[in-house]
Amino acid sequence: MIPADVDLDDLNRQLGEDAVAFGAFVPEGKAADLEPGLLDAVAHARDTDFGTLGLVILEHTPPQTADMRDVAQELLMSTDLDTVIVRAPHSGAVVSDVHSRAGLEVAQYPFLGNPDVVGAAHRFVDDVNAAAASWPSVIALILLGVAGTSAFTVVGARRQRRDSQKSSLQS
Template identity: 45%
Template sequence: MIPDDVDISELVDELNADGVYVGSLGDEYPRMEDQLIAVTEKAQEQGIGDMRIAFLDQTPAHTADLRDIAQELINRTGADLVLVRNPVSGAVVSDDISRATLEAAQHHFLADPDYVRAANFFVDYVSSTHVPWGIVAVLIFIAVAVVAAGTWFVTRRLYSK
C-alpha cells in the first residue's frame, strides 16, 4: 500500500523528467542528482535498460510499502528497473532482471551510505555476467541421463550374448 504522504504523481513526473528523484538530499548534496543521472545513463549503456532512481526523505510505517511504491513507479514510468531508497531501507523492482540478481545487488545498494557509489555498484553487479544455474542444472541432468542410457545400452549388449 502506498502511504498517503507519498506523492506518486510528483515522483513519476520527476522520474520522467530526468530519471532521478533525490528529494531534500538535493539541497544537502547539490551534485548528487547529476551523478545519479550519469548512473542511469551507464545502466542504459550496459544493457540494463531504462533505470530510474528515487530517494525518499521519510520511511513509511511499513517497510514493505517501499516495494509497492517501486512497483507503482515502474508501472507508471514504463522503466525497466526502479530503485527506491530511504534513510532506513529500500526496494528494487524489474520485470526483466531475475529476483535473485536484484536481491543480491540490492543488499549492497541498501548497505552503502554513499548513494552514488551504491547505485554504481548496483549497475555493475546487475550488468556483469552471472552463471545461469538453471541452464547448468538442466545440462548436467541431460548429461547424466545420456551417460546412464549409454551405460544401460552397453551393459545390455554385453550381457545379452
C-alpha cells in the first residue's frame, strides 16, 4: 500500500527530471546536500553498465516498512528506469527489472545499514555489479572443471585399454 504522505506523482516527476527524488518532508537543506552525490551515483550506475537507477529519499519511515517496496515498485512501473531504490531513515526497498533479487538483496543490507546515503549508493551499484559479474565466472570455472575431468577420464581410459591390450598380447 502506498502511504498517504507519499506523493507518487511528485516523485515520478522528480525521477523524470534527473533520476533523483525527495519526499515532501525532506528539508530543502538536506536535499541540496544530498542531491549532487546522488546524481553522481546515478551517473556511476549508468557508466558501469548497472543500468538506469532512480534514487528516492523519504524523510520518514512508513509504519509498515513493506509499503516502501510498494512505492518502489510503482515508481519502477511508471518510469523507464531499470532499478529504483527508496530509502528512509530506518529502512528502504530496492526493485529492478534487470538485476536478480538475490544480487539486490546481497547489496541491499550494507546499503540500508550505512548512514552515508551517497557513499552507500555508490557501494550498492558496485556490489550489485560484482554479484552479477561473479556468476559468469563461476559458470566458466565449472565448465573448465568438467572439461578437465573429462579429458583426464578419456586419457586414463585409453591408457588402461592400451595396457590391457599389451597384457593380452604378452600372455
